[in-house]
Structures are given as C-alpha cells and as structure tokens.
Amino acid sequence: MAVFESQELRKPPISQVGIVHWLRANLFSSKVNVGLTLAALYMLYVTIPPMLNWMIFDANFNFGEFSLFGFEFGEVMATNINCGRSAACWPFIYEKFDMFIYGFYPRDLVWRVDIVFAMAALLFVIARLVRNYQHKSRFFLAMIIGFPIASFFLIAGGVFGLEEVETHQWGGLMLTLIIASVGIIISFPIGVMLALGRQSDLKVINFFSTIYIEFIRAVPLITILFMASFVLPLFFTGGVDFDKLLRALVAITLFQAAYFAEVVRGGLQAIPTGQYEAADAIGLNYVQKNALIILPQALKISIPNLVGSSISLFKDTTLVLIIGLMDMLAMVNMTANDIHWMGRETEGFVFVTMTMWVFLYSMSRYSKKLEVRFSTDHKN
C-alpha cells in the first residue's frame, strides 16, 4: 500500500512574488515602460533634490535663542545679510508670520482674531460630533448666523467696549478667510433664488435670472471687481465713500451667486417631475413645495458641486489684491519691501503657496469624499 507523503510546496519563482514582481509589473513591464520609468526617475532627480536643498538642507532655520526644558538652543536670529541668497531664509517668515496671518491688524488686539479662529475650529469639531438630526439643524443655523455675527463684532470692534479696527487694517490670511466665508454664506441664498428663478414658469423672472447668470458667468471676476470699485459708488446718492472691502465683498458675492445658481439648477433638474406633481397634488403652494419637497432633495444632490464651487471662490479671493486689498498674497510684496528684508519674495511666495495649497487640497479631498458618500445613495 502506497503511502503518499505530501511534499514540501515549491516556492513561486522570484519573478512572481514580492518586490521583484511588483517592480516588473508596475515599472518595467515593457520596453516602453522601462524608458518611461527611467525618464521619470531622471526628471525627479533633476527637480526634487535642488528643491529640497533650497527649502530644507541649505536653508536657514535660525529662529533665535529659545529654551526647552531648561536647555538653551539656537543662536542669534539670522538677518537678511547672513542668510545668503542661494537658499531659503525661513527666519524671514518667522518674523513676518503675524503680517501673513493678520495683516496690519493692531498687534495688541490680535487675540480677538485668535478667538474667532478658535471658534471656527471648535465648530468644525462639533460639526463632526453632532449626529442627532434635530440638534444638527439648530447647530448649523447657529453656525451660519450666530458665528459670523459674533466674528464680525469681535474683528471689527466698535461695540461692547471693544476698540474699533477699521477694515483697511484687516489683512493676511484672516482677510482671505473672511472674504471667502462671507462670499459663500451670502451668495448661497441669492444663488438658490436665482436658480429657482431660472427654473420658474414666470417669463419675466425667468428672463432676468437667465440674463444675470449668463452675463456674470461670461465675464472674468476681475472686470466685476473693477466695476465694483470704480462704478458701484456712483450708483448711490452723494457718491458715498464705500468701504474698499465692502466693494470687493459685493463683487465676489454677486459673482459667486451666479455660479451657485447654476450648481443648484443642476440639482433642481435632477429631481423627477413626479415630485413636483405630487407636491401640487397634495395642495402645497409654491413656497411650501420648494421649501419642503424640492429644495431639500435638490440641495442634497448638489452638495459636492457646491463645495467644488466654493473651492473656486476660495481661489478667486486672491484677486482682491489687484484692487488694493491686503490679503495674504499682497503680504508677499509688502513684507519683502521691508528695508531689513529686501528681496525675500520667493520665501513669501512659497509660504503663501503652501498655506493656500493645504486649504485647497483638504477642501478638494472633502468634496471627493462627499461625492462618494452621496453617490452611494442612488445606486439601486
């Protein structure tokens, strides 16, 4: 009687497993791919090391003396001269950090802005924790109405014994965030109304909404900003001396409303006619129909695109520099014109670019996540 003994399993060939297999399959699968991989590696070799050298290895990180656990670190802070020109001089950013974040906001009042930043961070954390639907709606109401009002009083001052800070002193990242959030919050309801107007059967309302949306979407934001800063004051009696920031906000809001309107219209068009007919059949009037049946569904499916549109708005806020507002980008030239730090534009640009990139990248990741989350609901 034969006894079968199981033999030891032969190992798979080295080319079929592990790192060798991965390399062959993903980088060197064909002659063309070998060439492409080598070309890509060469390109990385040419670009990445010099960049890293400039930013990190050759760069100056001499932020001055500081003590940690009783030990003294560092030496005297680097100046423009002993920093050198061949690599980045980060002490410049370190010294001008407040300028990049708050602009010309009085230094002793900066804590008020910090409170607003802290409140915003807190709200984001709470927003992630609150799951209960009823509290959620109340919470969001507080977030989009209470928070902006509180922030406005804190930053602008002039009430409750807070010292007034005029808008021309606002600047830096703070201003960028203010413009973006005011733009989003105010233009959203206008956008929804425009979208409803464009979908409306009433010819006059439809006509004006369509004209408005198409006109705004056809021209660059910069022309509207110029209009707002040169022509808008002329539309009011006595040629009121408009606040510069207010002009920019009006322009950006009117601009963004048209884009939001198109996004919401996309959502409205996706709602089946049956929903409209059912709302009519149970006797709801126009306001009830839209507020209770149509908009909740339409807005829900447009959320990813609304976030996308808000991202564009955030990018567009940099344009206010052209009409003379001191946003974060404007601070690059402002700080590099300091007599002690002449010609440090590049460091400023890199810092501002990285900051904006972090904001925009996380927003775009968030919108992708929302897209995935919302698209699952409608798959069978």
Add this chain to the structure above:
Amino acid sequence: MKKDNTIISFLNNNETRAIAFQVITLLIIAFVFYSGIDNLIANIEAREIHTGFAFLSNRAGFDINESMIAYTPEHSNLRVFYVGLINTLVVAVVGIVFATIIGLIIGIARLSNNWLISKLAGGYIELFRNIPILIQILFWYNIALITLPSPRGSFNFFDSVFINKRGIYVPEPVSEPGFAWVLIAFVLGIILTVFMRRHFKKKHDETGIHTRTIGYTIGLVLGLPLVVFLLLGSPMHLDYPSLKGFNFQGGKTFSPEFLALTFSLSVYTATYIAEAIRSGIEAVDKGQKEAAAALGLTQAQSLKLVVLPQALRVAIPPTINQYLNLTKNSSLATAIGYPELMAAFGGTVLNQVGQAVEILGMTMAVYLVISLCISLLLNIVNKKMSIKGR
C-alpha cells in the same frame, strides 16, 4: 356673498398671481435701475467726468512694449483697445494649444499602467490644481526676474536663441516675395488631403480594401509646400537677434510677462483638461474594448474606432469650457503688466481717462462675445457628438 367669492377666487387664481408677481418684479427692477442710473448721472456730473465714447479717438500718450500691430503713444485709445484685444487672443490661443498638449499627456499618463508615471501625473494634477492661478502667475514671473541673467550675461544657445531678464529672443522668419505661393501650396495640400481621404473611404466602403492614408497626408500637407519652397529658391530668411549696446536687436522677443502668463495658464488649465480626458477614457465601458477585440480589431483600431469616439464625447465639452476659463483668466495679466485687454485698456486707459462705465463696459462686452462664441461652438459640438438614436 357671491361677490366676495369671485374676489377671493380672483386673488387665488394662479394666473392672476403669476401676472402680479411678474409686474411687481418688473417694477422693482425698473425702480432699482432708474434710481441707480439717476444717481450715476448726477454723480458723473458732480465729479465732472466726461461721458460718451469720444475719448476713443483721443491720443493715448503711453507706450506699450508688446504689440502685434504698429503702435506708438501718438495712436488713439481705440488703437490701445485693439492692441489689448489682439494680445488677449494671442495669449488665449497660445495658452489653449499648450494646455491641450500638456493636458493630453498628463491625462493619458494618469491612466498609464506604469505606477511611477501614473503617480507623477496625479501629483502634478493635485499640486497645480490647488494653487490659485494668480499666485502661479506672480510666482513664475518673480522667479523669472530673480534667476535670469542681465542681457550681457544671457544664456546663449547656438548664437541664435538668447534668454535673459528681458525675455527670450529667437530668430524671426522673415518672408520674401514669393512666399505666398508656399502658403497657397499648403492650403491646396489640405484640400487635396480631404478629397484623397474621401476617395479612400469610399473605396473602403465599396470594396472593403483598407488603404493607409498617413503617408499621402504627410506628402500633401508638408511635402507639397516644401517642394514649392525649394523650387522658388527658399523665399524666406531668418532674422537673428544680436547684442547691440545694452540690449538685443532683431529677432522675435517673448517678454517674461508673456512667458509667465502663458506658462501658468497652460500649466493650470492642463490639470482640468487632464481630468476631463481621464474621465472621458474611463467612461468608456470595458465591454466596448472587449467587443472590439472580439471582432478582431487591432489595439490601434480599437482605440481609433471604438474607444476614442466615445471618450471624446465625454471629454470635449468640459475641455471647451476650460478654454473659456483660460481666456477669462488671461485678464489676470493685470497683476504683472502684460498689456492684454484688461491691463492695457481696462487698466491704463481707465486710469488716464477715468470713464469707468464706458471702458469696463467695452471690456466686459469683449469677454461676453468671446464666451458667446465658445458657447456656440460647444452647442455645435454637443449636437454633433450626441448619441444618434433611431
């Protein structure tokens, strides 16, 4: 009692309400317009700003360093408008060409089965898409001004291409009499190619015999003008730039402003085009490729006849939208002073003349027309590409 009912039913009538709403809206809009324009006129008079378009024929009085058409400070403001308009179109066309090329390469690279290439393309998209375009323009402009040498220390390529702070100098082809024939030959070549293709397609439809037309196409479109060019004894020479005093003379110059602007616009817009192309190719069902393979089509045939026509239907509309965005973004040249429409006309002329309503109105009208043209193009493309049902 009955009368009350008619009034109530009249007030509740949908049509009555619709008319009432529209009349109210119309009145509000009319009121806002009327009071706005009334104030506008009063303010303009109070500030003694001129009105009307008479300023267009006035002497401009400032120089523009980059112009496709002849321009001196003695020319009129209208001339500045044309200079700006042409520069806008030049930036738009150059930007669109490069954005499309980069976008195509990145979009296809994103789908490559080479891990490194695909990740690099993804990194490119995530990096440049999430940096506001204005920052990119200012950044590259600043880098160019800092790193490039002065005219005397220019980078010199074969004594014909020079790069320095003032821009890139390249030899400029100057046509001599007789060059028109070369252009005629080129156009003729294109026309002949169309007929030739039609002929071979007919042959293919009738007999099933496929003819490769690529050789004929190259011969007609490139070869024919080349033969004419050589027969006429090369009626063209190159004008080389050369250092005279402190600056270069001759040749064609591309200023750092122009380069920074077109480079940033192409790099930025390419990320969106790449995404459009990627989503277009991904939108084609896998079954389509398998079916093409099952029919015995080669890889190239399957790509050309089955995959691409379907992918382009998805990819082209967003790409055309990006062309419009690029054109609108070219107005950001204001920030670095490249004299396109918004900088030269909406900026400098506005500062000198002060007639904001007219000048910004004209500027907006140009962008409106460009955008209408592109929408029209989009509609035609959509109609052509829509799935034709029976």
